Amino acid sequence: MKRISILGSTGSIGTQALDVIEENSTEFSVSAVSCSKNIALLCRQIEKFRPQAVCVEREEDALLISEKYRNTEVFYGDKGLKEIASMEDCDMVLNSLMGMRGLEPTMAAVDAGKDIAFANKETLVVGGELVMAAVKRKGIKLLPVDSEHSAIFQCLQGSAASNVKRILLTASGGPFRGYSAEQLEKVTIDQALAHPNWSMGKKITIDSATMMNKGLEIIEARWLFDIPAEKIQIVVHPQSILHSAVEYRDGSIIGQMGVPDMRVPIAYALSYPERLEMGSSMESLDLFSLKEGMTFYPADRDVFRTIDLAYEACRLGGSYPVVLNGANEVLVEMFLAGRIRFIDIQNTLMKVMEEHKPEYRLDMEGILEQDMRIREKMRNMI
Secondary structure: OEEEEEEOOOOHHHHHHHHHHHHOOOOEEEEEEEOOOOHHHHHHHHHHHOOOEEEEOOHHHHHHHHHHOOOOEEEEHHHHHHHHHOOOOOOEEEEOOOHHHHHHHHHHHHHOOOEEEEOOHHHHHHHHHHHHHHHHHHOOOEEEOOHHHHHHHHHOOOOOHHHEEEEEEEEOOOOOOOOOHHHHOOOOHHHHOOOOOOOOOHHHHHHHHHOHHHHHHHHHHHHHOOOOHHHEEEEEOOOOOEEEEEEEOOOOEEEEEOOOOOHHHHHHHHHOOOOOOOOOOOOOOOHHHOOOOOOOEEOOOOOOOHHHHHHHHHHHOOOHHHHHHHHHHHHHHHHHOOOOOHHHHHHHHHHHHHHOOOOOOOOHHHHHHHHHHHHHHHHHHO
């Protein structure tokens, strides 16, 4: 039985992972869970899955949980996340934390020799070189959970990297596919949160609407698959049936298809190299139901400027990806709080990237310092 620690168990990925684990209770057990503030849901998870350890954000919540569940080891804060990511009674860590906060627990898990099911793209965006070097040194598996990167991972099985011509990274196009820049100026919070295909957390849903999510995925794929960014092409596919594809030098294109259900890539990452039986509540893709076919379009990089910002950050390297990610996280928070317009996210990012004075050869301390600086700058700017 594989023992799983879940970082971010009350979020969209975490709750779906627990659904997979519950349906496959003879294959998996839960070693640890963590959350930020949704303590009520966390308590229900503790009672159902009986984890050995728990981590919460605040010390006062940790004290309350310690009193309620006396047989459970309770941690809190960033130090606590590193503790449950590296605990001895754990075989795999599912990192579904949102944003930069996932970097240090990822490194703690790698250093402890744990395989990682990986849904925290920001870690590779800001620290890809550092993380992948550690993964290689430790000989652990870093298995992607994002549907697109899981698809690419599956399409690359058994093939040498030298045979790859390009990666075709699919995108739904979000709720504003076909919009003009002028139309983006009038977008509301509710409109931006209404993703047409996927049920996700608020931050990633806004990133999908700005296309920044796809930009971050370019940088993630560059490090995860050790392929230059210029060999990664975004393909807008509104139906979200083809999750991504790989084109080989002989002209063959191998793709991975399925209904848009995050439990599929989650299950594959948790069970790799095996595949689990499809859950009773999961839907199989009926090819005959695709009567209107599948459509594909180039990304509109003139309207969604975040895509080119990501390519540029990837090309320039150093602190550019750290700054792009940190600034974006703050801007998304501000948009959701009603402090800026939707279009201000990409307009401000363009200005920030243009003004940035980069640093190179960043270690962990340097990455965290750059991230702290850009967040402080953004909060003072607006």
